[in-house]
Amino acid sequence: MSDPLRILVIGAHPDDCEMKAGGVTAMYRALGHQVKYVSVTNGESGHQSIPPTELAKLRREESDAVAKLMGIEYDVLNNRDGRLLATLEPRFEMIALIRRFQPDLILTHRPNDYHPDHRATSTLVCDAAYMVIVPHIVPEVPALRVNPVIAYLSDHFQKPIPFAPTVVIDVEPVLESILDQMDCHQCQFYEWLPWTMCQENEIPSDAAGRREYAKQFYCGFNGPLAERYRDLVIQTYGPDRGSKIRFIEAFEPCEYGSPLTEANKKRLFPMLP
Numbered sequence: 001m002s003d004p005l006r007i008l009v010i011g012a013h014p015d016d017c018e019m020k021a022g023g024v025t026a027m028y029r030a031l032g033h034q035v036k037y038v039s040v041t042n043g044e045s046g047h048q049s050i051p052p053t054e055l056a057k058l059r060r061e062e063s064d065a066v067a068k069l070m071g072i073e074y075d076v077l078n079n080r081d082g083r084l085l086a087t088l089e090p091r092f093e094m095i096a097l098i099r100r101f102q103p104d105l106i107l108t109h110r111p112n113d114y115h116p117d118h119r120a121t122s123t124l125v126c127d128a129a130y131m132v133i134v135p136h137i138v139p140e141v142p143a144l145r146v147n148p149v150i151a152y153l154s155d156h157f158q159k160p161i162p163f164a165p166t167v168v169i170d171v172e173p174v175l176e177s178i179l180d181q182m183d184c185h186q187c188q189f190y191e192w193l194p195w196t197m198c199q200e201n202e203i204p205s206d207a208a209g210r211r212e213y214a215k216q217f218y219c220g221f222n223g224p225l226a227e228r229y230r231d232l233v234i235q236t237y238g239p240d241r242g243s244k245i246r247f248i249e250a251f252e253p254c255e256y257g258s259p260l261t262e263a264n265k266k267r268l269f270p271m272l273p
């Protein structure tokens with residue numbers, strides 16, 4: 001395992017990594033570990049009025065702002081948003097990307113998820129697992145000798161099987177950092193996502209009001225998680241702290257990566273108590 005750790009968070013769109021792993025990222029960075037975010041698509045479809053070419057450029061700039069803020073690398077790949085398919089070309093791109101970063105841990109979506117790009121991203125990562133150690137596949141980038149540990153980001157979908165985390169992290173201590181990351185994605189949290197919920201007329205124009213809106217959005221989005229996995233939260237943090245924790249990030253091991261054992265869990269998630 002690397003020291004410092006190398007953590008690769010792979011989302012389908014600019015802002016997925018921030019929403020599902022922005023808290024642990026802040027904690028990894030505070031402990032001196034390396035984190036890289038990847039958006040597998042360019043985000044060109046996520047707006048009600050900005051044309052795709054212009055939007056892709058804007059979302060690259062917003063992602064760059066997150067990279068600067070967090071001191072991380074942030075790749076936005078040039079696959080078109082809303083059109084991602086888990087075919088050979090993006091699989092080879094994924095294999096090369098994983099090999100070049102040499103992660104100890106990869107975090108990504110689950111294969112069952114509402115968004116086709118999220119599903120395709122998950123499939124691409126799962127299809128790259130194992131193949132990253134096969135030298136004759138993508139021979140121009142040296143193969144890894146060890147398959148990284150892979151874990152899924154949380155979601156609330158129940159079929160065919162619900163999310164089943166084995167790692168939960170209290171992220172309320174770094175809530176401000178998560179909001180800072182969201183705030184970089186102005187065109188998402190204050191324009192597109194409110195529009196998808198018919199709330200476009202409720203967005204404050206001032207920075208403080210917007211930040212409060214983002215906070216309410218995050219609390220609504222993340223709040224049910226801690227309650228859903230309360231037993232594991234209490235098991236992890238003890239009854240006193242565990243019963244009071246409000247916001248968590250949660251991770252489920254993917255069977256196609258190296259095993260997440262009790263021993264390497266403490267090394268890969270050093271923010272665990």
Ligand SMILES: [Zn+2]
Pocket residue numbers: 012013016115118
């Ligand atoms: Zn997404």
